[in-house]
Amino acid sequence: MTVSIDLGELAKHIGARLEGTTTQQHVSGIASLDRATSEQVSFFSNRAYRTELQKTQAAAVILKDDDRVDCPVAVLIMDNPYLGYARAAAWFNPVPPVVAGIHPSAVVDETAIIAASACVGANAVIEAHVQVGECSVVGPGSWLQTGVIVGQHCRLIAKVSLLTGTCLGNRVWVHPGAVLGADGFGLANDRGVWVKIPQLGGVRIGDDVEIGANTTIDRGALGDTVIEHGVKLDNQIQIAHNVHIGAHTAIAGCVGIAGSAHIGQHCMIAGGVGIVGHIEIVDHVHITGGSVVLQSITQPGVYSSGTPLQTNATWHRNYHRFKQLDELAKRLHVVERKVAQTS
């Protein structure tokens, strides 16, 4: 099925100003600058692709006013072309409608309350007292343990595990393999032997949250683990018990957040970051890829840790010198004093 729209309508829909062509020209999709045909739009938001912009054959390009000089075709001008791309792509590729009903192979407890407009896929397992809201999808092979609550317009794509104590808001998307509400890693030590601490809290997920494939979010030990509205989590993230993530924070893949860490709102945490437990990160903090956070962050800003990649031989020399860093600093201080005395 191809959907098409005229450029005037599209401009209105994405919030852009059309120039360089008539509003009646129809387009039927979006593609990258080098692949877009004369019946597709494209976008320009990363200056590394300026050459592709100059050669594009797209019907029109979504871009900033400053960049129009390099565009050989019609333009859709807006301040945030990447947002224009998101809106146009969503217009051309609407989320498929929910096909209501419960697949005959699904195992649904009779006490579960599944909205009439909801969809339960093949081989899904839904236990007692679960609630699934209107227009939500419980994809194939998903498992909702006793008492789980899923709001409206949610999409559990497939093979999602939601354990007792998990509650999702509305419009929450969860990708395959994600596990929400498994026991946190709570242990007391009894003369060398670990004793399990029962994990009694839940997982509360706000509205408009997206959770990536194979991501895990543990239930709280006593209180809940909380993910506020609009948080976006990529794949293979580990969120430990009693973590709190503020609204509209985005976290990229392979991040690990230890227990009871409190992350602010509107933060951006890049891939592979590790965050220690029992610390606080204020709002509007951006942590770059691969950093390790061992202390609270009390001021907004961009933060980093780590060492540069080098050829192995060069790195090896500097790597070993790191062991002497404190000694080198002290030796420098001694030399400085001696030089000051002699001059």
Next chain:
Amino acid sequence: MTVSIDLGELAKHIGARLEGTTTQQHVSGIASLDRATSEQVSFFSNRAYRTELQKTQAAAVILKDDDRVDCPVAVLIMDNPYLGYARAAAWFNPVPPVVAGIHPSAVVDETAIIAASACVGANAVIEAHVQVGECSVVGPGSWLQTGVIVGQHCRLIAKVSLLTGTCLGNRVWVHPGAVLGADGFGLANDRGVWVKIPQLGGVRIGDDVEIGANTTIDRGALGDTVIEHGVKLDNQIQIAHNVHIGAHTAIAGCVGIAGSAHIGQHCMIAGGVGIVGHIEIVDHVHITGGSVVLQSITQPGVYSSGTPLQTNATWHRNYHRFKQLDELAKRLHVVERKVAQTS
């Protein structure tokens, strides 16, 4: 269902000394210091929460003798209050009993031996010659490949994969999405093309082991991968072929351990640590979060690696200087000699 106990009984059960109230007072649960009501107990083991201790309304607080002066309510005194918390929480929240039986949707091979007291959940798949011991649970959607052995009182929560060659002891808990016994990453290089090495070993898991959600433990290449008694593994851990983990070692989330590494007993490995293959770590080693271990550790102790988090601009300057570290050290040495000569 609410269970209640009088404080005298609870004190005996957890090994604490009750002071400041009568032993007959009943309590019906455990909560954090700020949330506990006068019918609940709480605990104090982290001094960061002293203010909450001073304001608590709990019936009694489990704490060390030294901390009672700050407690406005009755006290349950013991040397390890965190252990008291674990024991009290377990008393109030016993693990639900196993409901014996095989769900009609489960697919169980006729040669499998499932104990009469065991439970097999919905849509589980159990292949030929599998053995599941008394009172063990094979949760919904789990898959036990041919010949797998599961001991007694195990809990495979749900969606657990155990592949041929995997053998679990007793009282082993495995959380959703964990995969035990998949092929290790064994490859030989034939003039640029990788040739798969058949993975012929198994995975042996001791008693009282807990394995977190989406954790993977590969089968051995020739011998077995071994996890000894009492080991506790958090979520999203990767344990490669032929790794050996000593008894009562605890490993936090997102740790990766490469092939044939041998980890001692009673070690603590914090989140995000990476451990290279073919090394040995002795008993009683503690590795802090985000560290990378490239060599054997021959002495017990606490070990770390990594660089501090800084604002991006500051970090960037130091980050680039790391490339010069060896050169700086050599230049310092030259200056030191010159200064020594002139003075």
Next chain:
Amino acid sequence: MTVSIDLGELAKHIGARLEGTTTQQHVSGIASLDRATSEQVSFFSNRAYRTELQKTQAAAVILKDDDRVDCPVAVLIMDNPYLGYARAAAWFNPVPPVVAGIHPSAVVDETAIIAASACVGANAVIEAHVQVGECSVVGPGSWLQTGVIVGQHCRLIAKVSLLTGTCLGNRVWVHPGAVLGADGFGLANDRGVWVKIPQLGGVRIGDDVEIGANTTIDRGALGDTVIEHGVKLDNQIQIAHNVHIGAHTAIAGCVGIAGSAHIGQHCMIAGGVGIVGHIEIVDHVHITGGSVVLQSITQPGVYSSGTPLQTNATWHRNYHRFKQLDELAKRLHVVERKVAQTS
């Protein structure tokens, strides 16, 4: 079932030269040097095991000509004994044949095209228009979303998720819990609120690719995510949208690769490495364990980053000095100038 072969045949099969025994001696398996019996072969490729070589009771040992002096038994001489091990192990342990047929509990859409020689396991779910080629296995609990294409002789071991837009070549192995084709992490920011960017590309997997347990490979945003022929991926790897991995590259566990990174052919990326997005790594690059790659790599070679593990106390002193590294370098420069002036 035990298979046996005489040493002359085995030598021919693996490409080795037999010396020190008659070609008629039969062997029935392969084991490590310390465990092999007189009816098994072994191999020697890591010099750390020289003592085990000197004591081995194997029928014959696969090794390099240089190492035969230390071998008390017959030898199978070849330049790459590790490859000999791979070939011998595969001879003794052939991959079990595919048992054709669709398990009655599987849910297979009537428009799906499943080759007659293919096998679909218990509780697998196969949606509309999926194609599964000759002799391929869709293991228990796997889910193939609408339109997925699986080539010939593939093995989806179990619980594999392949989402719409995913296309596998021939002889592709995918281990349990892997998710291919889930949405990439594409977001535009609209005044603080994240807007999802529809992920419209696919995942193209070449021939002879192996993908580890719980590994995730996201579909492309506009174009495809591409894994070329012969690539080997270990467990718990995250590959973001529009990444391109060149042929015969091997990547170990827990690696994360951010969006649109382009990795060359014949690269080796060790465990726990993080690679930032939108960069290019040329062919024949080897990155050591735990390194973080923030820039393109334009020359073949071995690369590393990171700091050494030390006892916590020592590390702490050096860790804090890292914050002063740029200042220390500048102070050294000042001292050098002063010393130069005075001498």
